[in-house]
Amino acid sequence: MNGNKLFLDTNILLYLLQGDKTLAEVLDNKQFYISFITQLELLSFHGLTKKETKVISDLLKECVIIDINAEIKDLSVGYRKSHKLKLPDSIIAATSLYLDIPLITADTDFKKIEELNLILYER
Secondary structure (H helix, E strand, O other): OOOOEEEEOHHHHHHHHOOOHHHHHHHOOOEEEEEHHHHHHHHOOOOOOHHHHHHHHHHHOOEEEEOOOHHHHHHHHHHHHHHOOOHHHHHHHHHHHHHOOOEEEOOHHHHHOOOOOEEEOOO
16 A cells, blocks of 8 residues: 555545645645545535536546446445445445555544544544
C-alpha cells in the first residue's frame, strides 16, 4: 500500500466542498480514490445549480473513480449481509478493501468492519 493514497467517502468530499480547511491540509499532496457511488451521490443532489455542478465536476477530476467489478460486488454483498450496512456504504467499504487503500470518512458505521483500514475524521 502506498501511504500517499486515500479512499474518500462521500462525506469527506462534501466537507471539502464546504471549505473545510483542516481537512484540506490533511489531504494535501495525497492521491484521491473514490467509488463511482460517491460520484453518483455528489452529482445527483436535487437542486444543484450549474455552477455547483461544475465545482463538483472539477473536484471529481482530481479523483481516481473506481467502477465496480466482480470482486467488489462479492465483497459488497458480504459486508451488507454481515454488517448490515447500507448498500452504498458496503460498496465503498468493499472498494477500499479491494484496492487496499485506507478509507477516510466521518461515518462511524464503517467501524463495524474490522479489516478495513479506517481513518475516522471528526469535524
